[in-house]
Each structure stands twice: as C-alpha cells, then as structure tokens.
Amino acid sequence: MATIHDVAQRAGVSGATVSRFFNGGYVGAPTRAAIEKAVRELGYVPNSVARALSAKSSRVVGLVVPSITNPFFPELAYAVEEECAKRGFRLVLCNAGGSAEKEKAFIEALAAGFADGIITSTGNCGEAYDRIGIPVVSVDRELGSGAPHVTSDNYSGGRMAFRCLQRAGRKRLLFLGVPEESTSQRRRREGFLDEARRAGVEVDILVANDEAEYSTLCDQADRLSRYDGIFAWNDIAAVGAIRTLHQAGKKVPRDVAVIGFDDIHIARLFIPSISTIAQCISEMGRAATELLMRMISGENLVGVNYLLGVELMERETTAGKQGGGHETTRHPEFGDSRGSGAARAYGHHLHSRLRTSHTGGGS
Amino acid sequence: MATIHDVAQRAGVSGATVSRFFNGGYVGAPTRAAIEKAVRELGYVPNSVARALSAKSSRVVGLVVPSITNPFFPELAYAVEEECAKRGFRLVLCNAGGSAEKEKAFIEALAAGFADGIITSTGNCGEAYDRIGIPVVSVDRELGSGAPHVTSDNYSGGRMAFRCLQRAGRKRLLFLGVPEESTSQRRRREGFLDEARRAGVEVDILVANDEAEYSTLCDQADRLSRYDGIFAWNDIAAVGAIRTLHQAGKKVPRDVAVIGFDDIHIARLFIPSISTIAQCISEMGRAATELLMRMISGENLVGVNYLLGVELMERETTAGKQGGGHETTRHPEFGDSRGSGAARAYGHHLHSRLRTSHTGGGS
DNA sequence: TTGCCATGTGTAACCGGTTCCAGTTTGATT
DNA sequence: AATCAAACTGGAACCGGTTACACATGGCAA
Known part of the structure; x- marks a missing residue:
C-alpha cells in the first residue's frame, strides 16, 4: 500500500501538502494537479488507522x-x-x-x-x-x-396487550417471559399486570428458558394449553408459543390468543399474522x-x-372467539401515535413525536 | 485515557518496558510488580489504534x-x-x-x-x-x-427441490427468483431446470421484485396461483410466496406446494413448516x-x-396432495450428507465433509 | 581470569498520518 | 516604496504504541 510519502515524493511535494490536499488547506493549482496524478497512479488511499491515531x-x-x-x-x-x-x-x-x-x-x-x-x-x-x-x-x-x-413506552405497551386480549374475550391469561430480566421486559409485564389488576383479572407468569432462541418451548406445551390468552414479551417468543400450541393441537386464535411485542417483519407475514405491540425500530x-x-x-x-410511543397492531392471533376480521387494525390507545404501518414497512423516516424526559441534571 | 508513557512514568520505567510487559519480553519481577500496580491504578488499556498502526x-x-x-x-x-x-x-x-x-x-x-x-x-x-x-x-x-x-452445492440443491416437488405430485412448477442474479441463484435455478428437463417437465420462471424484502408479492397473487408447486430461491421468498397464496385464499400445501432454500430458523417454525434445502450456515x-x-x-x-453439501428438509409445505406426514424428513439425496437437524438447531459444531476443489494454480 | 550467554532495561527510530509554525512569494493598500 | 495580508509550502513535533539495537549485569564454563 502506498503511503502519503510515496505520493509526496512522486508529486515532488512534502507529505504535509498531500495531507492538506485531502483535508482542505491551501494547495496551489499546479501542486494540486501533480498530487491528483500521483494519487491516481499509485491508487493511494489514506490509511484510516494512522488517521484515527492522529x-x-x-x-x-x-x-x-x-x-x-x-x-x-x-x-x-x-x-x-x-x-x-x-x-x-x-x-x-x-x-x-x-x-x-x-x-x-x-x-x-x-x-x-x-x-x-x-x-x-x-x-x-x-x-x-x-x-x-x-x-x-x-x-x-x-x-x-x-x-x-x-x-x-413498554409500560403502555403492556397495558395495550392486556386490553387487546380482554377485547378478544380471553379470561385465563399468561405472561410469557425469559429469565434475564431486562428493564424492557419488566415494564411490559408491569403494564400488563397493572391493567389486569385494574380489571380484576388474574394473570399467570411463565419464565421460559430462552437458551435456545426460536425454541418451540416443546416441554411447555401442556402449560401453555391451559390458557386462552398469552402475552409473549417479544415476537420471537410469540412465534415459539404459537408453534408449540400448534404442535399440541391447539388452534390460534380459536383456542388461544397470542400477542407479541416489537413488530418485527415476520409478525405480519406469519400465518396466522401475529398481533403485536409495535415499536418504531x-x-x-x-x-x-x-x-x-x-x-x-x-x-x-x-x-x-x-x-417513544408504541402502537397496537391487531392482527389474526387475537381475533375474537366468535371469529373476526383478518385485517390489521391499529390502536394507538396509550401514548403518542406513530406513523402508518405502510410507511414503516417501506422504511420511510418518521419523526414520531417524542417524550423527552430529564431525570438527571446536565451540568 | 492513560497512555503507556503515563504508566511508565508512574512505574519508574521506560515505555519500552511497559510494552514488553504486555507483549511478552524480558521483564524483571520487581519491575513487573510496579507496572502491574501502575496499570491498575490508572486503569490503563493499550490503545488499539496505535497498536494497529505499529x-x-x-x-x-x-x-x-x-x-x-x-x-x-x-x-x-x-x-x-x-x-x-x-x-x-x-x-x-x-x-x-x-x-x-x-x-x-x-x-x-x-x-x-x-x-x-x-x-x-x-x-x-x-x-x-x-x-x-x-x-x-x-x-x-x-x-x-x-x-x-x-x-x-446449490446445483444439487436445485435438483433436490425439483424431485421433492415431483414426489409431492406437482405438475405446474415455478421458480421464484429476484432480479439481481447471484451465482447462488443461478446454480439453484439451473439444477432445478436441468432436473425438470430430465423428467420432461416444463417449468416457469418468475423474477419478483425484491426491493422490499419480506414483501408479500401481493401484485403477483394471480400469477402464483396458477402453479401447484413453487421453488423459491430462498426461505424469505418462500415465506412471501406462502403469505401471498394465503391471502389469495390458496392453501399450502393442498393447492400449492412450496419449497425454499437456506433453512433459516423461521422455516422450521412457520405454519405450515417450510420445506427447504438446508445449507450448513x-x-x-x-x-x-x-x-x-x-x-x-x-x-x-x-x-x-x-x-459444502446440502440437505433436503422435507416439511409440511411439500406434503403430497393426498395429505401427508407433518414430521420433517431428511433426504441427503445428492452431495454429501450433513449433521442431524437437531445438532444444527443447537449450534453444535459439525465438521461436515467438504469437497475441496482447486480451480486455479496456487504458486 | 576471560569469554560468553541469558536476563533486563533504556534510547531512538518507526508505523502513516495531521497540524503548528516558520518562511517565501505574490498582490493589494497606503 | 513600504507595509501587510493572503496564498502556498516544508520542517518538525506529535498521536500511542512496537521493536531493533546498545548497553548493562550476573552466572557459569573453559
């Protein structure tokens, strides 16, 4: 690899001048031309490590x-x-x-x-x-x-998830989480539980072993089947739950409704399409x-x-027991609303309204 | 951030000695102790950029x-x-x-x-x-x-895909690809077409717009519905195809069988589970x-x-028209066989047999 | 005693850039 | 004509490490 000195020598100038050529400084027109030529001939590219060090x-x-x-x-x-x-x-x-x-x-x-x-x-x-x-x-x-x-707003998301399952007529509810307790998971669970308490509904909690992500939770099939509504702490867990229920012969949403969190791409494409609390990733x-x-x-x-505000994407996995629409319905119940699902899917940049909180003092 | 010189000064030695301390060279026991102490007190971490430059x-x-x-x-x-x-x-x-x-x-x-x-x-x-x-x-x-x-071995994979669809009793076949023609896609298609030709079966080709990955190919629903067997060039395309068919009211595999390529995690979890040609990623x-x-x-x-050898993972999306098993069947028809699906799922390291080819001369 | 080798340490050059400073040339201003 | 600023360029120090080399010291074999 050619160095800045090789370029300098070939162009008949000093290294400092070549450096200025690249970083914007006084460089005369003839000098500039000579350096350009040398750079082209040597295929010179400034070394990013040396640059970073300096x-x-x-x-x-x-x-x-x-x-x-x-x-x-x-x-x-x-x-x-x-x-x-x-x-x-x-x-x-x-x-x-x-x-x-x-x-x-x-x-x-x-x-x-x-x-x-x-x-x-x-x-x-x-x-x-x-x-x-x-x-x-x-x-x-x-x-x-x-x-x-x-x-x-994970807490609001948890509340939305509860209300969604409740609207779907579900009574025996489960929160499905993982052992490592992130603040996100905690907030989602707290929102879910608080809203359930307010509605006078009891909710169980299952901490699944997440070691194998995408696990089918096979050993938990019996356990899952006991409920008719499951709030999975994220969409991957929701996929695992649905798959497990499917293998146990349970129909989603007929027997068990499932709602996830995140709204990753696959949620919309899964069959049945997965209801979820969308984060604007x-x-x-x-x-x-x-x-x-x-x-x-x-x-x-x-x-x-x-x-950031979250949004309920109501899809097939939380259809009412009497059957129901197959279309996605958006429900910005709590928090700020966000852009349309279509815009998200195509990656447009949304500047959703933010709540900025200052919990500490900048100096 | 402390530098190596700060450490040297604090330990009362030269920078070279501190460098040797880290890179293994002659360093006396008392010197070593002093450097250790200085490093600890200053929280010194060698600068990776300077190290890389040198x-x-x-x-x-x-x-x-x-x-x-x-x-x-x-x-x-x-x-x-x-x-x-x-x-x-x-x-x-x-x-x-x-x-x-x-x-x-x-x-x-x-x-x-x-x-x-x-x-x-x-x-x-x-x-x-x-x-x-x-x-x-x-x-x-x-x-x-x-x-x-x-x-x-994409070519063999393409052949396997054809045979799989044929075994499932499919006659009107489609290869589903994307515009950017990678060597992988070409090999898969060629294997598929060659095997079809050998069997005297005609195959159509559809180049879907991949711009939105995970697209549901909505505008292509009519087109896809004309076939009863689809080989999607990768699993993501298979998911898109299945979703599109689902929305068009077609059942997979009853009306259309679908097989993908890659065996990404979601293939096994999707409902119906997706048949695919597994690469050992x-x-x-x-x-x-x-x-x-x-x-x-x-x-x-x-x-x-x-x-590397590939392996057919026969799942639900290519069940025979008369209905069929729901279990995954492995078919290492062509090429070398690979490790078991279970081992793959748990990330064990398989040393599958390789075919090493030398197509050029090393000097 | 001499010589040699292993061990231990410092000085200085180097990696490939950037930038401060000093010096020269040029053109415009007073 | 003298002054000054702007345009242009090179030398040298510096970024934070590594390492070749020189120079000690001490132990052991010849």
Missing part, C-alpha cells in the same frame, strides 16, 4: 446487541447504520450473545480507541460502561448509570444515533432520555 | 453482506464472529443493502488499514476486491477474481473464516474453494 477519532460507532438471531436487533442495527452513514460514521456490530464476559470484552475493545462512542442494547454489565471514557447511549434497555437511553435507531453524535460533539446529555 | 494489523475481519434483514446473513455473521473470536479477531459487519456504491465504500474503508481481511457474500462489484491488497474470501457467492470461495462461516485466516498468515490460496 485525529484521536476513528469515526466508528459500536453497537452492542444481546443477540443477532432475533430479527429485532438486525432491524435496529440497520436503522443505526443508516443514520451513522449519513454522518460519515461506520458501524461495528458486536454480538454479545448473552454472555456478560463477551460483552465486557467488546466494551473494553471499543473503548480502547476503536470507537468514538457506543450504543448498547444490553444491560448485563452496566458498571462496565461507567468509566470507559467514551460516550454511551442505551437503546431498548436502561443502564444503571446516567447514560441517555432511548426506549419505547427505525426511529429508535435514529434517535439513539442522534444522541450519541451530540455526545461525541461534546454535549453533556446525562439524564436525557427519549420515550 | 503492528500493521488491526486483528479485524470485515464481513460484507447484501442484506441484514434476511436472517440468513445474521446467522452467517454469528458463525463467522464465533470463529473470529476464537482466533482473537474482531468482526465488523458491513451491510451493503444491495447498493454497489455502499459496498465499494465499505471495501475501500476496510482495505485502508481498517481490517486485515474481508469475507464477502456480495458480488455486486467483484472488480473492487481485486486490487485492494488484503485477503478476500467469498461465501455463498463467487467473485470473478481468483478469491477462494465457500459455497453450498455455521460450517460455511467456519470454513470461510479458516480460509481467510490462512491467507492472513501468508498462505496463497488462489483457486482453493469449498463446496
């Missing part, structure tokens, strides 16, 4: 996710990457895979000059984010520290990236948080 | 994918990342999103010192990989250049990484290619 900035953002096989996270990564690219940043996807050890290693590596900032959707080792010296924003999770976070990615960029520019955003 | 190696591998929302690629990324991590390399996921421009930018950035090697599953701008000076391995695609590639990732690592170590592997 600039003390790599223009790289690290995104730490707990899983890459749950489509929610690739969809999030897509949104973050888009927004980063717009601002000339590159995205490095780090899949912690549920291992706190791996996550810690990623954080350390990212902080060691590798990245200018971190967006994380994993909360396994919150303390590790505290003293690393580069900006951190969390999305879909809350870190213990004062790092800004972007989350959906692209907006989450956009907002998180924006916050991070502001922090990288030096702003202090401690305690600045975004809370 | 070592002329970043220990980073770039993985370029054409899409991140098709679960095949996250599953591949997972496998590659695992293998990289084992060897002390980090993975950078680059989502070209079908844009040749974006892909080119990624390649250039990766080659500019950012990465030590590239694994690509995109073939949009093959020439761009030619003169970049770092090792390149392609997976699931073939580059024009002599870069080693790891692919599944984890093995593809493992093999590609291994080849790349060998190239990074200096080996010349021009023309060394891996061809």
